[in-house]
Amino acid sequence: MTYPSFHPPVRTLMGPGPSDINPRVLAAMSRPIIGHLDPAFVGMMDQMKVLLQYAFQTENELTLPVSAPGSAGMETCFANLVEPGDEVVVCINGVFGMRMKENVIRCGGTPIVVEEEWGQPVDPQKLENTLAAHPDARLVAFVHAETSTGVCSDVKTLSQVAHARNCLVIVDTVTGLGGSEVRVDDWGVDAIYSGTQKCLSCTPGLSPVSFSPRAVERIRNRKHPVQSWFLDLNLIMGYWGSGNAKRAYHHTAPINALYALHECLVLLREEGLEEAWARHRHHHEALKAGLEAMGLSLLVDEPHRLPQLNAVKVPEGVDEAAVRTQLLERYGLEIGAGLGPLAGKIWRIGLMGFGCNQRNVLLCLHALEAVLTEMNAPIERGHAIRAAQRVYGETGHRDEV
Amino acid sequence: MTYPSFHPPVRTLMGPGPSDINPRVLAAMSRPIIGHLDPAFVGMMDQMKVLLQYAFQTENELTLPVSAPGSAGMETCFANLVEPGDEVVVCINGVFGMRMKENVIRCGGTPIVVEEEWGQPVDPQKLENTLAAHPDARLVAFVHAETSTGVCSDVKTLSQVAHARNCLVIVDTVTGLGGSEVRVDDWGVDAIYSGTQKCLSCTPGLSPVSFSPRAVERIRNRKHPVQSWFLDLNLIMGYWGSGNAKRAYHHTAPINALYALHECLVLLREEGLEEAWARHRHHHEALKAGLEAMGLSLLVDEPHRLPQLNAVKVPEGVDEAAVRTQLLERYGLEIGAGLGPLAGKIWRIGLMGFGCNQRNVLLCLHALEAVLTEMNAPIERGHAIRAAQRVYGETGHRDEV
Structure with a gap:
């Protein structure tokens, strides 16, 4: 048996x-490797921090990319901020809130859940009621941009509610960063994590995080050591510390990904x-206009929609997996499936970062209409592309990509 | 302030x-991205597993790359195999044994230490004595190829000692894999982790691991959940499972690094x-012949030396950091410093994977001799390159790189 090199097929990723x-x-990633303690690399890291602070809109000193995917960024926040026995209020309105709850349990904390229907934003009043009933809670965690539903929650208001009850705030913005408004300092977020493979359009495997001075103080004054050596920020701060300090070796950074x-x-x-x-x-x-012209509708109500992740309801009687297979095989186009209670009921169409452009919007509308037509799905035909064109024409926006 | 693209300087990495x-x-890494659930990607992963089984010389079904650096591979082994209260014998003969001990503590285990001088291999008799004194120990952990000293321990014998006392064995071969003999099945290793940035000469950020059926059974029958969600093999097995099963989404794999x-x-x-x-x-x-002709000596005794990591004693009175700076600035050559008790006392010269070739050996000997000469260090001059050439001439080996 021989093992040839792997050449991926050409895809358009709209999941x-x-x-x-x-x-x-891609060109930057394939530049020759240098050492993780090389002065040139350290200089690049210093710049990276400033650039990440810009992306997060924060002056937080502790702003860095965790050397692992978004779920490790999530775990970094919980493992460093939750101590055994802590009561942590977790707001759940999708897959990633559920994962937050799981993280609290594994860190020895006690999760107190604020539940919301999937596709709805977290309700600040429910959070307030829950906090009133649990005066010992020390942390509140919720998802800004729920990747499983495409809903956006009001981080600023939720943070205010939490702070009024003396809780620190952990926020998931894996799908938010770079795609829609994120203002860490203005919103008063204490710990936030993101991923690189969404609206930053980078390779997956890194998780940008940022911690407020209050969060850092709590981490420095923990009673118990952080249960993860790899994710212990007390150690990581020694490497990703301030520019002039000596970098202490903790682990080998993923150089090319950085x-x-x-x-x-x-x-x-x-x-x-x-x-x-x-x-x-x-x-x-433009995408929404096209989808609606096709007679399709979005899961999330207008004011709470994330532009970068569009959850589209699958029309009655349509085999959603077959549609995705056709899109992939005939158009090289990837869109996402629903998760959990939404499996089989929605598609998730991403317009993220570099992939958020006219060409992709037009391809997606064209391909989806063609595949659904062939399957005799109950849709309106012949109007989708025109509807999108009207949006582009009306605004006169020039697509840069 | 503007932020230009980063162009790394050209280096030769021999640390x-x-x-x-x-x-x-590098070319493979920069190919366009596809989805982590794309059939083409899943096919590549299936092949990856077979290739990793070959590299580890194992038939272990649970053989995969953890989506994070070697220290996360270490933590994967400990977090999944150590339960709170477990006694774990850790053999320490360098930095990475110390880190193993730290992992045991953070997983709630009780470490029992077998200590060895840095630069010496782990002594099987000492392990045997320790196990005899601690009949409740459930695990034995040690480093095959100590990156901090360049010493190689006898994995097969140590594993036999451990198994005779009913312990499973965790082995660190971060620096071993691909550079010197590793035979997971023949040696009877139960859990092993490596890194990609050593003798595999890949980008850092992944950690190949492999677990024996006995280890998998213990993981499946844990009394307490694994404290890390991200590294929980019970969940990861659902994604990196057998080829025909449906891949369950756990986290987004670092696609380009893979x-x-x-x-x-x-x-x-x-x-x-x-x-x-x-x-x-x-x-x-060849490198050793050249170094010895210069009058330099190696830290580790002949039979226990790792060919891929050469710990060289710094001559009396030489500022070792100044030497490394000169090598980097004038020759673009990176070699490593000593760690812990060996800081300032040794250099670590790597001959790893793609970087293990004649060109690098000759450059290193030439540059080191030139820099040491200029510093008036007490070395023999003019013989190093000739000594290396004799090794190459005598064997007639043709350098492929």
Whole structure:
């Protein structure tokens, strides 16, 4: 048996992430490796921190990419902030809230759940009621941008409710960062994690995180050691510390992936954060117009929709998996399935980062209409592309990509 | 302030890892991304498993790359196999044994330490004595290839001692895999972890691991849940499971890094495992001849030396950090410093994977002699390169790289 090199097929990624990667980023990733303690690498890391602070809109000193995927970023927040016996209020309105609860349990904490229907944002009043009933709670955790449903919760209001009850706030913005408004300092978030393979359009495997001075103080004054050596921020701070201090070896950083993330952040800075948010909003409007012209509807109510992740209801009687297979095989187009109670009921169409552009919107509408037509699905035909074109025409927005 | 793209300087990496990456691997890493549940990606993963089984010389079904660096591979082994209250015998003869002990503590286990001088292999008799004194121990952990000293311990004998006392065995071969003999099944190892940035010459950020059926059984029958959600093998097995089963989403795999690892393993298979081990041995002989001709000596006694990591004693009165700075600045050559009690006393010169070749051996001897000469260090001059050439001439080995 021989083992040839692997050559991936050409795809267009419009699922819930990973998203397509800009060729500039692929080029950066394939530059020759240097040591993780090399002065040139350390200089790059210092810049990375400033660029991440920009992306998160924060001045938090402890802002860095965890050397593992988003779920490790989540675990970094919980393992460092939860102590055994702590009461932690977790708001659940999708898969990732459930995972937060699991993290609390594994860290020895006691989760107190605020439950919300999937597809609905977290209700600040419910959080307030729960906190009133649990005065010993020390932490509140919720998802800003739920990747499983495409719903956006109001981080600023939820954080205010939590702070009024003396709780620190942990926020999941894996799908949020770079795609829609994130303002860590203005919103008063204490710990936040993201992923690189969503709206930053980087390779998966890194998790940008940021911690407020209050969170750092709590981590420094823990009664019990952090249960994970690999994710212990007290140790990691020694490596990703301030620019002039000596870098203490903790683990070998994923060097090429960090080249890639640096380039993604340079691209984000070149475009401008608010411009990137506006671009996501714009192409979402075009996609939505096309989908609605086809007679399809979105799961999430208008004011709470994430532009970068569109949960589309599967029409009655349609085999959603067969549609995805057709899209992949005939158009090289990947869209996502529903998870948990939404499995079989929705598709998740991502418009993330580099993949958020006219070309992808038009391909998706064209391919979806063609496949659904062939399956005799109950849709309106012949209007979707025109509806999207009207959005593009009306605004006169020039697609940069 | 502007943020330009990062262009790393050209280096030759002869430290303790990362090592230089083959251009074929850099090219693989920069191929366009596809989804982590794409059928083409799943097919690549199935092949990856077979290739990793070859590299580890094992038929263990549970053989996969953890989506994070070697220290996370270590933590995967301990977090899954140690239960609160377990007695775990840890053999310490360098930095990574110390880190193992720390892992045991953080998992709620009780470490029982077998201590050895740094630079010495673990003594099977000491292990036997310790196990005799602690009949309740359930696990024995030690390092095969100590990256901090370059010493190799006898895994097969140590494993036999452990098994005779009913203990499972956890082995660190971060620096071993691909560079010198590793035979997981023949040696009777129950859990083993490696890194990708050493003798596999891949990008850092992945940790190949393998678990025996006995280890899997113990993991499946744990009394307490694994404290890490991200590293819980009971969950990860659902994604990296058998080829035909449906892949359950756990976390987003680091896709491009996995392209790279696949290509490294294809290269290893093309060369042949035993041929790769022989190549490391061969260039080590040449480097050693040159170093000794310069009057330098190695820390580790002959029979226990790792060819891929050469710990060289710093001559009396030489500022070792200044030497490394000169090598880096004038020759673009990175070698490693000593750690812990060996800081300032040794250099660590790696001959790892793609970086283990004639060109690097000759550059290193030339540059080191030039820098030491300029510093008036007490060395023999003018013989090092000739000594290495004699090794190459005598064997007639043709350098493939």
